[in-house]
Amino acid sequence: MERELDVLLLDDEAMVGKRLAPALAKVGCRVEVFQDPRAALDRIRAKEFDIVVTDVRMEGIDGLQILQAVVARSARTKVIMITGYAMMSLARQAMDQGAFDFIAKPFTPEAIRVVVQKAADALATEDADRAVRRVQGA
């Protein structure tokens, strides 16, 4: 990746963070890992991340609520949903609410790297477009 990306990774299973964080760090991501969705929500409110990877089914606050909070805070942030309970209706709902991608568990670290790279490419394109529009507007 061209520059380091700020990634928030939220999953209530500790193993997911342990596996994915190093895999994403290898490709130039600065990863903050959370198991508690409330703590993750506080962090999302405090900081704009480039990418948020979130589980869907969690105690108390689910991934769709996290998605809504991220979208409300920043239209730029790409949200990648991960779930062991993938269903078509849930996938469509997530996309409808602005998710960038939706992945069923189990997946390999390589699979998530591919999706994060796509998100990074989309961010780079959008950032470049925004810069051009700013210059044209000036």
Place this chain on the structure above:
Amino acid sequence: MSIVVVSAWPYCQGDEIAQEVAKKLNYRALGPELLERVAAGSKVSPGRLAGALGREAALLGPSPKESARLLAHLEAALLGELDEDKAVTWGLMAHLYLTGVSHVLKVRLMRAWEDRVADKAAGEGVSRSVAEKGLRRQDEARARLAAEVYHADESDPGLYDLTINLAQINPEQAVGLVVEAAAHKRFKPMTFSRQALRDKALAAEVRAALVDREPEAKVSAISGLIKVTIQAARRDQEKKLMAVRQAAASVPGVGAVEVEVIEDYFQAAADSMR
């Protein structure tokens, strides 16, 4: 970039609308020309296959077993073409087997019976009563196919994402509606839906490879792992299990194969009476 499935009974302008949607979206068009390829591979006439799908009036359609066999090959052929999104398909009953993939937009076109009959009569140069009889036969063939092979009722609105009544909305407007719906983010492909489509395509390939030997086999796939469920009398189970495993494993892209054999009690009872 979604996949659009247009479902329309005969003389509901399905062909014209689907082709126009493909043109407007700049998507590939995968229509009934696929039947010729499937028919050639299955050694049946394209007309017989078209009759099985209700596209042509046939006095004597294929048996349910033959229909299931033909459809297995048709499914494999179509799903094999859909590894890229950006396609419109019609005339191939895909709304019945392209299920559970979130970036597939399924559209149903409906038209008044009298208009359909009038078009058939004019198009084929027959009387109204002949046209009506023929159209009823075609509709019944389709309904039978959906019920026997897919245990589905085509009139169930739950099968579709968008239903358009051409008695109220003209074809040009219908094309506009479909094009607009196809662009909606709900129908955007994602990693999960692309994998679901790959799994369906692989399962369809395996099923087509097995259908002649095991017409009742059920096949599912998850990321290259295949599960086949067959029925067999106890004395045949071991032999069938080996044969099915070998046939399934020979399909490109298949990783591991799990075969579940359910005892065929009817066959066992029949054998015991010999």
